[in-house]
Amino acid sequence: KNQVEQSPQSLIILEGKNCTLQCNYTVSPFSNLRWYKQDTGRGPVSLTIMTFSENTKSNGRYTATLDADTKQSSLHITASQLSDSASYICVVSATNQGGKLIFGQGTELSVKP
């Protein structure tokens, strides 16, 4: 069964600190993986997208990594800001399901002053 699991479920960090969120997936055959940021009550916004051949991609203070062999991805946030408080969702797409997206449950990040 195609699944995406994220850890931790929630995380509290102090402003200015770094953090890393994890995503493990069993989706096969793998097409691509995206990280979305979802502010409370708002629509998800894409941060990064990686295909099989890419193992790292950055978007400002956000850096995503992908290990297609171990089927793991991480999202590293550097020098966190209060505005980083949100849910971060890992989304994986399989090549044989018409591009159907499989969503993780998300990691709820809270950045405190």
Added chain:
Amino acid sequence: DSGVTQTPKHLITATGQRVTLRCSPRSGDLSVYWYQQSLDQGLQFLIQYYNGEERAKGNILERFSAQQFPDLHSELNLSSLELGDSALYFCASSAAGRTYEQYFGPGTRLTVT
């Protein structure tokens, strides 16, 4: 701003009623997707339309239906509403052949009392 618009932003209605949620995709996008996000739950895929035709179905209840019109806007109809239908409903759109690159609207918050 993703370019996807949804109306209304909020909707409060009683059990047993019927509501219609509206979505306008980004200019040029042919695919529209509907998602449900209940409190503290991940995004659940409901249904996808491509250029007016139903393309994929997810966990959509029989009480729910959707359609995509010739101008590509879409409507999600929810009938015989139950308390458990209270949720955020998101619409997303993507360009042809880019199902994995979905842009989400701001959502409609439905409250069933």
